[in-house]
Amino acid sequence: MQIGIDKIGFYTPHIYVDMNKLAERRNVEPEKFTIGIGQEKMAIAPITQDAVTMAANAALEIVDEKDKEAIDFVIFGTESGIDHSKSAAIYVHHLLGLHENARSIELKQACYGATAGIQMAKSHVALHPESKVLVLGSDIARYGLETSGEATQGAGAVALLISADPDILALDHDSAFKTDEVMDFWRPIHSDKALVDGKLSNEQYIAFFANVWEQYKAKTDATLADFEAITFHLPYTKMGKKAFKAVLDEGTDEDTERLMTNYQISAEYNRIVGNIYTGSLYLSLLSLLENKEDLQPGARIGLFSYGSGAVGEFFAGTLQSNYRKQLPLGKHNQLLESRTEVSVSEYEAIFEETLPTNGSDVTLDTAGDPAEICLAGVKDDMRQYVRKG
Template sequence: MKIGIEKIGFYTPHLYVDMNKLAVKRNVEPEKFTIGIGQEKMAIPPITQDSVTLAANAAFEIVDEKDKEAIDLCIFGTESGIDHSKSAGIYVHHLLGLNPHARAIEVKQACYGATAAIQMAKGHIALNPTKKVLVLGSDIARYGLNTSGEATQGAGAVALVISADPKILELEEQSAYLTSDIMDFWRPVYSDKAFVDGKYSNEQYILFFSKIWEAYKEKTGLELKDLEAICFHLPYTKMGLKALRTILDEGTEEDKERLLENYKISTTYNRNVGNIYTGSLYLSLLSLLEQKGDLKEGSRIGLFSYGSGAVGEFFTGILQPNYREYLRVDQHAELFSSRTEVTVEEYEKVFQETLPTDGSTIEFDIDKDPAKICLSGMTDNMRQYVNKMN
């Protein structure tokens, strides 16, 4: 049985800040941001967008009525959860109008959450081949103003429909994975900003990739020559390149050129959005599929997922016949082109807007937000969501 990605949706907020201008304001050489870490623009979520609305907007464009009936499981991968008890998936379940007999849960393991959800979805479809699973990877990366991690912030979500009719990518059965209890990145429950040991995290990312890649080769017998491209989890776009370079000598010059070229293409969207944690790997995959028009069906794509703390996994997928027909290239081009640039001062003001924590009522002007699904306010400690299309 084939199991894999039938549909992919993506959403990012309508505001962004230019990294060149942010660098100037922070008294940093712009090349440190644009070349050193490889970021051009950073998505800025207004107060009317959170991890729930980002995910719901990403899914809204791809989930049709037939999907709503067939989806019997919604798995929300995030490390920007809005409630310690209630799953963010329940809110999305309601906002999309999914089948009431569909389960909805939230999973967490740093940036690995969406990959964990996909692996769970594969098992579910294997047992229920007529059903579908909605997988969501949605996050807002926050480190704080004037911090070392500020330039690697971002916001966005990727939604995937996993089924036994994988029109885009069939996920192959075997994968390699690794878990280790380390403190390279974390966010205690009392903090709305993450803590990171940047140098250590970079080292662990590459170490995990090296160990998992060796395990994957041993398990499958596959090598670089068998991969058309490798997509990486991208906390910033230079990170994946550092890992990729560690294995390029294993292939021919042709392998090296192919993988480097396709890697660069796979970072296009991430470079203009920033870090979206659980969705970053799948935004990279989406960028590759939509921006490289001559990827051949039958090509094998490698995927490296890493979630600090840490869990990593390497797995692969096979591009399906006519897969481009099921992508949303024009819609995503419009999403990017319709965004509004804000000044650094405007970005700082938006960043510091927060929701009340004392149970008071607040209402937001959602007409300023072009998204179809928004956070409209809070009442009695409950977030209020609106789907403008209902």
């Protein structure tokens, strides 16, 4: 029985800041952002969007009435959780109108959470082939204004429906993974902003990729020639390229040209959205599937997932015969092109606008947010979500 990704949905907020203009305001050469880290635009989450609303908006795109009957597990990978106890998955379960006979949980391991969710979902479907699992990766990357990590912020969510006989990508059984205790990136309980040792994080990302790639080759006898493309978790688009270059000498010139061409295509969405943590790898996959029109069914796609702290995994899948019919072609490009640019000053003001931390109530104006699902405020320490339709 084949198990894998049956549908993919994506959402990012309706506003962004231009990285050239951010660089100028920060008194650095624009090429440091646009070429040095490979980012052109950075998605910004208004106060009316959080991890829950973004995930729900992404899921709305793919979950139909038939899916609602089959989904009996909702797994929410995030490091932008809204509650220390209650899972974000329960809110999404409610907002989507799923039936009550379903499990709903939240997973956390930095940017690896959604991948852990997929692996858990595969096991569930293997035992219950009639079931479908909704896996969510939703995050707001926040490092702070004028910090070293500011240029690698972003916001967005990816929703994946995992099922038997998937229509998009059948995932292999074999994968390779590694865990090590590394303080390259973390967010203390008292902080709403992440801390990062950028140099160490880059080094560990590359080292983890090399380690799991070697493991994977030993397990499967795979070579670069076996892959049409390899997609990466992308905190910024140059990061995956750095790791990739370390192994490209294992293949032929033809392998290098094919893989690097497809890598650039897989990074197109990330380049204009920014880092979305748990959803980043799957945004790369989506970018490849939607923007490479001649990608053929039967092609093998590798995936490298990395979550600081740290856990890494390499796995792969095979494109199915009708995969393009399952993609909302053109819709995501339309979403991205319809966004509104804000000035750096406006971005800074939006960044500083946060919910009360003293338990007071607040009502938010959702009229300016075009999303179907929004955060409308906080009352009695409970977030108030609205679905407009």
